[in-house]
Amino acid sequence: MSVSTANSLRLGVNIDHVATVRNARGSGYPDPVRAALLAAEAGADGITAHLREDRRHITDDDIARLSAELPIPLNLEMAATEEMLAIALRHRPHAACIVPEKREERTTEGGLDAAGQHNHLAPMVRALGEANVRVSLFIEPDPRQIEAALSLGAPVVEIHTGRFCELAGEEQAAELRRIADAAALAVKNGIEPHAGHGLTFDNVVPIAAIPQIRELNIGHFLIGEAIFDGLAPVVRRMRALMDEAR
């Protein structure tokens, strides 16, 4: 994502589900690249796109066009496979976020087990870093996973907020503390913390208020709201909520 001031919090807009709507009919519209350009104009600091193994939404051509046309950084979400590594090394996006993936899942269900996959992940993290692709690991707010990211040499972790978004009351408060503690531990180890998954207008503020977090990646909710209010206004509103939280 773009270089920002010391305390700023960047917004990465995930456009996966523009492609979900497009693929529902196999048409050329709505175009995820057009959505990305509109989000950029509305204040997004970067664009996130998840090229899944089953191409259920974002396609290889979407990644090629985003790589060629985006005026702001592209964060490619990818599974830890040789196929996705080759695609990432071909396009060399600004950033690549390694996420867990199961074909049968409806959406990402949790964080990557970086601690349990060191030997599998290490050569991928190294190859991406050597290609000047900023590597992020999508992980649970778990000290073991932060330590694994440090051991792997990943400069960024993206903390999974899905559980926080699903919980309520004291359980949600406890998960928020876990996320805040993980962000602080990441910074203590020289790793830049990001966060994402399931964030909405109603739950983003406490996550945005965690001072160590430098970037939020938000998609499904924004694309849904855009159906009613338009993409630019909802990006601006999320941007404003994030700014107010700081």
Ligand SMILES: CC(=O)[C@@H](O)[C@H](O)COP(=O)(O)O
């Ligand atoms: C890793 C994560 O939480 C999302 O960025 C991911 O893209 C979710 O997958 P879908 O977009 O397919 O729901």
Ligand SMILES: NCC(=O)COP(=O)(O)O
């Ligand atoms: N990594 C999180 C992301 O890119 C968007 O997740 P969501 O807002 O679509 O749940």
